[in-house]
Amino acid sequence: MSLGTIVGNIKLRNPLILASGVLGSSYSVLQRIYEAGIGAVVTKSVGPVSREGNPNPSVFALKDINGAINSIGLANPGYKHFREEIKILLENNVKTIVSIFGGDVEEFSEVLVGLSDLPITAFELNLSCPNTEKEGMVLGTDPQIVRRIVENLRKKTKSPIWVKLTPNVTDILEIADAAIKGGCDALVAINTLKAMVIDIYSRYPILGFKRGGLSGAPIKPVGIRNIFDLYEQFGDKIPLVGVGGIAKWEDVFEYILAGASAVQIGTALGVAHPENKIRHIKNNIQKFMKNEGIENIANIIGGAHR
Amino acid sequence: MSLGTIVGNIKLRNPLILASGVLGSSYSVLQRIYEAGIGAVVTKSVGPVSREGNPNPSVFALKDINGAINSIGLANPGYKHFREEIKILLENNVKTIVSIFGGDVEEFSEVLVGLSDLPITAFELNLSCPNTEKEGMVLGTDPQIVRRIVENLRKKTKSPIWVKLTPNVTDILEIADAAIKGGCDALVAINTLKAMVIDIYSRYPILGFKRGGLSGAPIKPVGIRNIFDLYEQFGDKIPLVGVGGIAKWEDVFEYILAGASAVQIGTALGVAHPENKIRHIKNNIQKFMKNEGIENIANIIGGAHR
Amino acid sequence: MSRKITSFDSQPIMGKIIRIEDECEDTKNFFVEMPEKIEGVKAGQFVMLWIPVVDEYPIGVAGFKDEILELGIAKMGVGTEALFNKQIGERVGIRGFYGKPFKPLENVNHLLLGGGFGMTPLKLLINTLKSRNRGDKIHVFEGARTKNKLMYLDFLQNLHDKGEIKFHVCTDDGSWGYKGFPTVALEEVLQEDSQQSVIYVAGPERMMKVVFEIGKKYQNVKDMQMSLADRYMRCGFGLCSACTVDPTGWRICVDGPVFNKEQLEQITDFGEYIRLATGEKKRI
């Protein structure tokens, strides 16, 4: 029995990946999470230049629904600075997926090219952040732009290219199709849902950016639905990475059965002891596989389609 | 101080409305909820002919996120039968908003015309149910279809026409714009989010229809966002009715501050004692208004926009 | 495997069928082991039983001990047949426990009357009454078309033989017990014993309505509690309103399924109308 899984040509020791933006802004925290036993880590999205992100409050929990909302808005030190941290990770054999963003093809290209000499496990294109004016979701809701960006970048690196999709669209299949036609190696879904919280005493939106993205347990049924739909349409064409609201070990299998080859966990790792959570999830994945006679993750990917 | 509010030309004794499909399939339960003190009730959506809806399971709770998922799929007795129940409600002075659906303009028209001799408080067009093959969301994601339906129906009744929008679109403003241009009297947002739950032991989607719609607390931040966006764009043009995840009295004000003139409550009333919940929410609305010196709901509609 | 059930009134949790017994014609007892500790059940409550891919429907609880759920199921259509086709070791989904239970009074005669799968909550009610061990008299009246349709015959006969209950059994065709309806024996008991009594009924609604009318004639009937379990349900917890009765707007699944005499008086649908899956009303 093995917990290993494969996404395209990337072998992972287990199907758990740290989602972008959570515990991902420094090499040290990424390494810490990797050493806790996760299969791979995705860095916080990095762009062409350093950027402070949106004003605070930019993230808080929503405990009654076991979720969080954030409007960090792609705060990052710029790829030139972050390159040094990526190098440390790669030197320490951390399976590192680098999330990148840009405001157009050129910016995306600049970042990717600026890093593509490094043996990066994969690039993840953030075409789905809802918290910026000109990057992320703004691009990722237009199939033509998506295709153009992916096509352009595909030629410029040997590393696999993953495309992270937003659920905030009428038809995710259309966007996915564009990304596949552009030549990407895996689809990642979902990023956060467009959301907002207002304080009724001050009568102001709480987030400094007003609007934000909802993550955590509340969005799991939406993520499952998206992966299920994507697998139904493209399951034979491209591997899927499921993300959104994974908080329990059961959720990992729910995504795999929906069609994911691996999963990413974000919000649920924002706890006092992410190490314990990772260990707990892994242990229970193992137990479940044993009890259910599952030899291999690959055997059950998309298992809910029949 | 008054709890009253106005949606277009409809006066409501308070801003709470029962959402469609929840406690709405019989005159008796609708009357019960109205008598519990709610401002108005919306019936379960009714269509041209009787229909069983999707196979069971078609609805269950998701307790860890304080929500529910359903795929009832517009089960209803057809407007001819339901007409009799509507008559009883109107005779008993229940403020009754009738939710209707159809697979095209003709079907919508048949239902509306078949009921429009009754003094119905308002018609709510369900252009947002995610659980059918040819009605609801299928129509409500296309601005041209939305406009055509609303335009057509507008001429055929004196009752106000509300349009209920789906959040499962790239741009809800575009759909809203179409509905407004079609001549509707209020916009209602949001219906459920496209979602799904898979059982990892049997490896099957749990809902008989496989896919469903997520409701309850998890979708509140999404609903707030949609109402906020709609108010920003159309606040001076059309009244908004906020719906999605209202579970506490605070949520009512959150929607009103985002821009809603009234709100609908669904999932949260699926409890042992909906009467107590309604009373509790109303009492606290009153207390809050007193404490905060709010004379009138109208004074704070859209109050978070500044 | 350790799986903490934080909330059982949520998505179905999968139990394993560990025993299947033939009970009577077209009726089997299924014993379903729940994966972890869940809260106790009261007689009259039900679960929603999910047969993956096929159907989900309400089933009364006949017993629950050591996390093993006992269900007595009558084959009716596709959904129940799918369960009958299940083997030991297979899993079914359960959510619950839903509904208001029977509320047995104290210091009264307990008169339990049932037919068909209505016997399942009554089985649990008998066990509840026995465990209270208050020395109240327990009469059980069961009727069916024919002997092979009598549920829990051995169980009840055995209790009768031990003197723990008085079992009054009858069939339409006289193939077992006396020939006739269970109301005959019920009335006899009501006439002979002037002690205050509570009548608990579960079975076809027309039959319950008959019992209700009879019960009203007797001064010594302190209350009547009847389970309106012949109703279409979807959610089981009061959300969808598929199961409401007129004119009260009560939901069978949370305001019932067990209603007392005072409530039953107000339900004009009782014994007269049900609602179909479409919401249409239909004469029973």
Next chain:
Amino acid sequence: MSRKITSFDSQPIMGKIIRIEDECEDTKNFFVEMPEKIEGVKAGQFVMLWIPVVDEYPIGVAGFKDEILELGIAKMGVGTEALFNKQIGERVGIRGFYGKPFKPLENVNHLLLGGGFGMTPLKLLINTLKSRNRGDKIHVFEGARTKNKLMYLDFLQNLHDKGEIKFHVCTDDGSWGYKGFPTVALEEVLQEDSQQSVIYVAGPERMMKVVFEIGKKYQNVKDMQMSLADRYMRCGFGLCSACTVDPTGWRICVDGPVFNKEQLEQITDFGEYIRLATGEKKRI
């Protein structure tokens, strides 16, 4: 109004400013009344303070009694200035209580050393130690550039006069207490009293680093606990990682802000580097 706080570590809940005191130059004490019962706080923990429309930032807790939160705030920039402009009766948002607190040992001398707004958690720590009432010696060392910058001067002097603590105060310009750094008095105490001691420090990180190096020289220093509160934070509960330190990847907000000697040894960033809002590392 009754408002049940089920979870305080969630979206900000609005407290009302009920008192404002001038503490020292550019520093005020704000007393914020929370709307309902919330769980107690430990010295060293902090809240995220939301000034609507302006900013949200971490603030240590100086006191918490009868649901009234005491915060000591130094004016730094736009966010703290916005608070200074608030009137009594206005509301601010609070979420917390976040972070690992000081963990005072027993049967030791407690040596508290602080500067600037670092004094706020130390005030709560002093009150905690006093209420334990174990007779351990408590020394408090405070330093500032000049007299007007000394926080809690009256409070500490008063405790000193009552003999509850030993207060060692100094300024760079000699305008109050002795002229020089608080480490001078600290070393004196460490040299004179051979009793095992724990040093608790909160203040500018360069200063803490100096204290750390000094403390390491003394055998009688059993532990050193320092609050690394000069770090940029967004979430405050361990999600965003804005506040991590190298090379351990510890998050100041949940793995800290208070770290003990053994941990501090491992944090090479300590006293050397912080991270900006962009995530870039910057020399302190």
